[in-house]
Amino acid sequence: MKQQRIVLSGIRATGRLHFGNFIGAVQKFVSYQGGDNLGMYFIADWHTLTTEKNPNAIRNNILEVAKDYLAAGLDPNQSIIYAQSSVPELMELSWYLASEQAHKQLVMIPTLKDLLKKTDGAETGPNFAMISYPVLMAADILGPQAALVPVGEDQVPNVELARDLARKFNNRFPGIFTVPEMVQDMVRIPGLDGEKMGKSDAANAVGISDSLEEIRRKYATRGVTDEKRVAATDPGDPYNRCRSVYPVHEAISSDEVAHRTIAQRCVAGAIGCRECKGILADRLAEIIGPFQERRHTLECQNDYVRDVLHEGGKRARVMVAETVAKVREAVGIELF
Numbered sequence: 001m002k003q004q005r006i007v008l009s010g011i012r013a014t015g016r017l018h019f020g021n022f023i024g025a026v027q028k029f030v031s032y033q034g035g036d037n038l039g040m041y042f043i044a045d046w047h048t049l050t051t052e053k054n055p056n057a058i059r060n061n062i063l064e065v066a067k068d069y070l071a072a073g074l075d076p077n078q079s080i081i082y083a084q085s086s087v088p089e090l091m092e093l094s095w096y097l098a099s100e101q102a103h104k105q106l107v108m109i110p111t112l113k114d115l116l117k118k119t120d121g122a123e124t125g126p127n128f129a130m131i132s133y134p135v136l137m138a139a140d141i142l143g144p145q146a147a148l149v150p151v152g153e154d155q156v157p158n159v160e161l162a163r164d165l166a167r168k169f170n171n172r173f174p175g176i177f178t179v180p181e182m183v184q185d186m187v188r189i190p191g192l193d194g195e196k197m198g199k200s201d202a203a204n205a206v207g208i209s210d211s212l213e214e215i216r217r218k219y220a221t222r223g224v225t226d227e228k229r230v231a232a233t234d235p236g237d238p239y240n241r242c243r244s245v246y247p248v249h250e251a252i253s254s255d256e257v258a259h260r261t262i263a264q265r266c267v268a269g270a271i272g273c274r275e276c277k278g279i280l281a282d283r284l285a286e287i288i289g290p291f292q293e294r295r296h297t298l299e300c301q302n303d304y305v306r307d308v309l310h311e312g313g314k315r316a317r318v319m320v321a322e323t324v325a326k327v328r329e330a331v332g333i334e335l336f
């Protein structure tokens with residue numbers, strides 16, 4: 001049998017998914033499913049602990065994200081769907097990796113650097129797990145020997161770190177890890193305020209389970225556009241100044257003509273922000289329609305979803321255990 005290419009990615013259980021997660025990540029997961037690819041898609045519950053302190057929220061959100069995966073089209077017969085914590089060997093691997101990871105390089109990762117700068121001088125800053133999360137993330141990726149990691153643009157430095165660690169180990173122990181590739185078409189979907197849309201920032205996110213009315217209302221009331229534009233007939237600058245609407249038009253329209261038409265009408269002052277937001281809401285609702293239908297039927301299928309995670313966890317664990325046994329032996333650790 002031909003060796004399958006492992007395509008792997010994960011999502012934190014920090015809340016319901018939004019359009020950034022859907023367009024930047026989950027849609028890609030689905031598009032890579034099948035053929036010679038073996039998808040491995042997990043829910044990063046350990047990574048969730050770095051910021052979420054409510055145990056019930058974590059318990060609940062793991063199932064919610066799993067349902068979102070399934071409703072989006074991830075198929076347990078084609079992909080391995082699992083919770084990170086079902087594979088305890090990942091923790092062990094992250095220790096071997098951490099032992100090769102310079103602290104200095106780690107804290108140069110932009111998100112961590114910003115976080116540390118913000119809390120500089122404070123009694124307590126970010127927790128230790130937060131500082132070391134990119135190393136655990138490298139274990140998530142390298143443990144199953146992933147060849148391709150579809151993620152949003154915000155994750156590039158983290159995947160780079162995993163690639164670096166893989167190369168470092170391969171120099172010492174040839175062929176021990178697959179060096180993972182990134183996808184070419186990464187995106188960053190802005191939230192309503194123009195910053196990265198994020199689950200942890202409820203006010204800026206537009207959820208993929210929101211109704212058309214909610215999507216419309218959120219953009220209408222909070223979507224930040226070109227602030228220099230006062231009247232609908234003023235010429236706008238969609239490319240540089242529209243913060244939350246035009247970039248999403250661009251990311252979701254598969255044919256270039258559609259978003260270029262919007263941009264040209266904005267530049268010409270032929271379409272106002274309110275109308276443009278309405279068109280965007282309609283398009284988003286259309287994209288998400290089939291998802292929402294399937295999601296609805298999964299709502300009360302917790303037993304089925306638990307089963308999927310249980311089976312996926314077992315399969316992922318076997319794969320990671322194989323890698324970890326090799327690494328353990330290579331670095332000189334013997335199980336007595």
Ligand code: ATP
Pocket residue numbers: 009010011012013014020021023024025150151152153154155187188189190191196197198199200201
């Ligand atoms: P949190 O705010 O809790 O970190 P998040 O929305 O950033 O949540 P993650 O679980 O950290 O979501 O990331 C899951 C996947 O979604 C990653 O591949 C990430 O790159 C992608 N992603 C998250 N936000 C965006 C966004 N705004 N645009 C594109 N991709 C995104």
Ligand code: MN
Pocket residue numbers: 198
């Ligand atoms: Mn995130």
